[in-house]
């Protein structure tokens with residue numbers, strides 16, 4: 001039994017490490033997962049181009065989907081990604097979403113946002129929101145997240161902008177927005193699980209303002225407030241944000257860094273990229289994704 005699915009990466013509007021509430025938007029870079037199920041027990045995982053990377057997240061995703069919708073199968077999962085790992089661009093959420101959907105695909109369970117059950121109550125279709133929650137559970141159990149990161153997972157799974165309460169895995173708002181996006185990814189890596197959460201909690205009063213702005217649909221201003229607060233809390237430079245604010249209204253450290261994301265119109269983000277090209281690392285332009293994750 002074979003399944004395949006892809007899910008987009010995401011950028012941050014509000015980082016949930018301060019208050020438990022977060023917001024994120026999907027971007028047009030993907031992670032793909034291929035799952036092969038077999039009758040022997042046990043699940044193995046492999047990350048293309050990263051033989052030493054931690055495969056527990058994707059293995060746990062397969063296990064949880066089998067426990068819920070399968071019949072004791074074992075399997076192998078393989079991911080291929082355009083998203084750098086631990087760079088703040090939600091590689092873990094994209095990998096988890098793609099793996100959960102690929103496993104459902106291998107089991108022949110349809111993805112349908114209306115969900116579906118047979119008269120005896122067995123599941124024939126699972127909504128993407130429910131699928132995202134399974135990936136979040138796997139991320140918690142694999143220890144790759146602080147809050148569960150349902151903000152990142154829902155943006156990647158559903159597309160567009162999502163605002164969530166990660167303490168209850170509740171979707172507070174979702175909106176489709178078309179932005180051009182500039183990204184600067186420095187060469188270093190920052191694993192979310194290693195972030196200094198006590199320092200993040202100290203900026204909670206400021207981040208609550210960012211969350212209110214996001215819930216009012218003022219996403220660019222929310223991002224900028226969030227970015228300045230988290231650069232201070234996590235000791236990342238504010239200079240990339242100050243530079244970007246000459247050309248766009250929305251810029252933030254993404255996740256727990258080290259990447260920065262800026263949003264606006266094409267000419268604005270091109271100017272941001274030109275300025276960020278002076279820094280070491282990699283800059284690139286992309287767009288928001290409104291369609292989220294998909295099987296096949």
Ligand SMILES: Nc1ncnc2c1ncn2[C@@H]1O[C@H](COP(=O)(O)OP(=O)(O)OP(=O)(O)O)[C@@H](O)[C@H]1O
Nearest residue numbers: 079081086087088089090091092095191192255256
């Ligand atoms: N392509 C992938 N395939 C399988 N597992 C992955 C992949 N990308 C990330 N992971 C898992 O996620 C972990 C990194 O999670 P982390 O949250 O630190 O990164 P991130 O999601 O890129 O960062 P952030 O949450 O700040 O955006 C890796 O150690 C690995 O377990």
Ligand SMILES: O=C(O)C1=C[C@@H](O)[C@@H](O)[C@H](O)C1
Nearest residue numbers: 016022145146147148149255
């Ligand atoms: O691990 C986590 O809980 C999180 C990590 C970052 O991506 C944050 O942006 C997100 O809001 C929560």
